[in-house]
Amino acid sequence: MGDTAKLELDGTAYELPVVVGTEGEHAVDISKLRAQSGYITLDDGYGNTGSCESAITFIDGDAGILRYRGYPIEQLAEKSTFVEAAQLLIWGELPTPAQRDHFSALLAENSAIPSDMLRHFGAFPAHAHPMAIMSGMINALQGHDLPGIHIESDGEFELAAASLLSKVRTIAAAAYKAHKSEPIVWPRYDLGFAENFLHMMFTQPYREHVPSAEAARALNMMLVLHADHEQNCSTSTVRMVASSQANLYASAAAGVCALWGPLHGGANAAVIEMLEEIRASGASVTEYVARVKSKEAGAPKLMGFGHRVYRNFDPRAKIIKKAADDLLDRMHVTDPLLDLARELEAAALADDYFVSRKLYPNVDFYSGIILRALGIPLDMFTVMFAIGRLPGWIANWKEMYDNPAQRIYRPRQIYVGSGQRDWVPSEER
Numbered sequence: 232m233g234d235t236a237k238l239e240l241d242g243t244a245y246e247l248p249v250v251v252g253t254e255g256e257h258a259v260d261i262s263k264l265r266a267q268s269g270y271i272t273l274d275d276g277y278g279n280t281g282s283c284e285s286a287i288t289f290i291d292g293d294a295g296i297l298r299y300r301g302y303p304i305e306q307l308a309e310k311s312t313f314v315e316a317a318q319l320l321i322w323g324e325l326p327t328p329a330q331r332d333h334f335s336a337l338l339a340e341n342s343a344i345p346s347d348m349l350r351h352f353g354a355f356p357a358h359a360h361p362m363a364i365m366s367g368m369i370n371a372l373q374g375h376d377l378p379g380i381h382i383e384s385d386g387e388f389e390l391a392a393a394s395l396l397s398k399v400r401t402i403a404a405a406a407y408k409a410h411k412s413e414p415i416v417w418p419r420y421d422l423g424f425a426e427n428f429l430h431m432m433f434t435q436p437y438r439e440h441v442p443s444a445e446a447a448r449a450l451n452m453m454l455v456l457h458a459d460h461e462q463n464c465s466t467s468t469v470r471m472v473a474s475s476q477a478n479l480y481a482s483a484a485a486g487v488c489a490l491w492g493p494l495h496g497g498a499n500a501a502v503i504e505m506l507e508e509i510r511a512s513g514a515s516v517t518e519y520v521a522r523v524k525s526k527e528a529g530a531p532k533l534m535g536f537g538h539r540v541y542r543n544f545d546p547r548a549k550i551i552k553k554a555a556d557d558l559l560d561r562m563h564v565t566d567p568l569l570d571l572a573r574e575l576e577a578a579a580l581a582d583d584y585f586v587s588r589k590l591y592p593n594v595d596f597y598s599g600i601i602l603r604a605l606g607i608p609l610d611m612f613t614v615m616f617a618i619g620r621l622p623g624w625i626a627n628w629k630e631m632y633d634n635p636a637q638r639i640y641r642p643r644q645i646y647v648g649s650g651q652r653d654w655v656p657s658e659e660r
């Protein structure tokens with residue numbers, strides 16, 4: 232706790248505590264303001280609201296910094312496996328070799344979907360979106376994994392976290408197979424997290440798919456980069472649901488739904504759709520950028536650009552852009568959409584509309600290029616984001632679960648609807 236801030240309302244002065252974070256971020260604690268003054272604060276879209284104190288992830292949006300538990304994203308993307316990053320986020324420290332092996336074994340043992348659940352896949356229509364299947368299946372999984380609805384011990388939490396992380400990957404691949412009317416492929420105990428996913432996605436009854444080291448490395452890095460991002464829309468949703476003491480699975484399923492939208496995780500697919508649309512229409516990049524800038528009704532946004540917190544390069548975008556270049560080179564793949572993306576980025580970064588609004592490429596601008604190179608179909612892109620973001624959701628859920636002083640989330644509002652009026656009988660309406 233630092234200094235206090237002074238606020239004067241209707242001639243009365245109020246002293247409000249100032250909270251200072253580890254990295255020197257300042258906040259005015261207004262939690263008692265309504266009780267003292269009758270006033271609430273109004274912040275549509277929570278653009279300037281700290282909803283919690285958290286020790287998991289730090290972002291400095293002006294400087295383009297992202298750290299998980301203090302470790303810079305650049306180091307984690309280069310050196311960490313996704314499973315280590317998940318352990319770091321959830322339990323706070325990089326795992327020792329023994330802890331890593333123990334957790335990897337738990338992931339392997341809990342990778343297969345219970346056979347009872349397999350029949351659910353057939354109940355979804357063939358065109359069901361994999362994000363819908365994923366959120367439904369996560370809720371179904373709860374009943375299989377836990378004897379009761381609630382987690383009762385640290386051991387039960389560890390098992391639930393491992394099962395969720397491991398099975399969500401299996402569910403994702405199975406949803407894809409079901410959609411293609413192909414047999415569901417069982418996970419293999421001897422493969423790492425990313426390899427196992429690629430194996431389950433692309434193995435056919437008549438041909439085992441052995442993922443290349445490049446593909447597995449690129450997917451691992453993508454998952455690490457997506458693993459957490461402090462109080463984004465889906466993580467805030469997970470925390471909102473968790474604050475009512477809903478279980479881990481219900482909270483994570485809600486996170487999947489929040490991630491689905493094109494302004495959040497759905498942007499990775501929307502970027503590719505945008506690039507394909509530009510290519511198919513024959514419009515030049517300059518013409519497309521002019522449409523975006525016009526802001527006329529129906530004008531598109533430049534998908535994969537802009538961010539609520541980053542007013543500078545998204546550090547994940549820098550890493551992904553380089554990785555996309557390297558991966559396509561190593562796999563000897565050319566993708567005309569990558570050239571178009573580069574052209575679009577250059578045009579936007581040289582344009583005053585984007586410069587003055589501090590709009591830079593975000594994580595989603597180049598991630599689709601990598602997913603395409605890995606053979607992941609477009610409607611699975613946001614599912615990939617969900618697999619990646621799960622450690623962050625679990626870590627945030629645990630942070631709340633471990634806090635005995637945790638209160639239910641319940642924002643206030645300013646009501647702007649009709650004043651009191653009397654019931655009108657239907658024949659008079």
Ligand code: CMC
Nearest residue numbers: 494495496498532533534535536537538539588593594595
């Ligand atoms: N294209 C065109 N104009 C934009 C864009 C964009 N992508 N993003 C923001 N703007 C404009 C916005 O219209 C506003 O203009 P004005 O000042 O004239 O009203 C100005 O820039 C400031 O934007 P903002 O309203 O402060 O943006 P926000 O913080 O409410 O929204 C965002 C952030 C990410 C939803 C938004 O930038 C956006 O829609 N981007 C495209 C979708 C996207 O790429 N989303 C992925 C985000 S990163 C990964 C993730 O969270 O999943």
